[in-house]
Amino acid sequence: MGPQTPDDDYEYRTTTLEAFADTIIPGEKRSADDRAVAGVSQGGGAVQAGAIELLEWDATGITGGLDDFARALNRHAAAYAAEHGIVPDEDVPPFVSLPYEDRAAVVRWLTAPGHPEKALWVSLALFCNMAYDSAAHMNTVDAIAAGHPGLTAMGLTLPDADGLWRFPAWSYGRPLAGLHPATTSSGSPA
Template sequence: MTAMNEPERRTVLKALVATLAGLSTGALEAPAAAASTASESWTAQTLEAFADTLIPGERRFPGDVVVAGAVTGPGAVQAGVVGLLQSPLLPVAPLLPAIAALLDARAVAYAAVRLIWLSPARPPFVGLSFSDRTALVAGLFDPDDLDRPVWQVMSLLVGLAFDTAAPQDTAEALAQGHPGLTWLRFPEPGPDGLWRFPDFSYGRPLAALHPDTTASGSPA
């Protein structure tokens, strides 16, 4: 089974963790939405297919082979996950070719064992059917897989792109019709740009408001 050696794995993990830290601070301008255009590089195609396996969406155009079209509605690719990862401001960007190559090597091994023919005209992972992509990706998270931490952090980044529109301002992302937030029916902010939730999730308040709580909701 193909796997990274330990120094490479540490380098990739450090970059991925640094990327998460950068996104959490909002230190990155939102990347331009490029999800509506065809992928240009094998690296981008492989990463898009990986993201589409985790959060699938509908095909962007007839004959789209990168997005499998397993569902209707937008997925991680439409939410711009690869544009986010490829931002030159993120530490992980230079390592994406190595991550994509690792996934493609796993796809070649997966296909060889099952006698699946892969077209040389596209990345190996992209050449797999959606069901085979799903089976392969599920195996990446096996507890004994050496590269499991890499795929765990990558999957977290995929989720952040779709579920939170990272690293865009949430109100701006909603105003621009971000595919993930729109699909999830994320609520609009109030007129002042803030979110307030008048209904308690458990049907009742869990505790009385502390008298020293500031107007912003912070403890004194």
């Protein structure tokens, strides 16, 4: 394959961002030769939940900066590797080359109070969490039906046949309030 460089654009960016997302919410490797996902957890993590799809969704407002995020993350990873005597594998981007524990150390440093780039890295981490926690980039019913790992882990169930979610057992063991007398059969106020 040869060394991967920032000039390889999409693949370089994607594997770097997948490794970042996997550091935020780890998952299991997608295949034996998966380098971006470290494989430190069982089941699907942020990558399998669609973190890259969410990051590339223009609604996030960060899509135009993803190349810069990947380049900066790899610069930080290369500096970390040099400082810690780690010889990176040149077949993958520097951040991808790091073992999981070292990836986590780089992310902890970048998101630590007082780091000048903290706000940027926290925003990227939040979108990775969002992909897992809410599948914001997908239709919820479709995500659940497809076995979305985050929604499945949270136990979110499919809606009733009419597409509405109803909760026959109140979460507090009792209704919190009675229905307003003008509520329509669809649940909307009149």
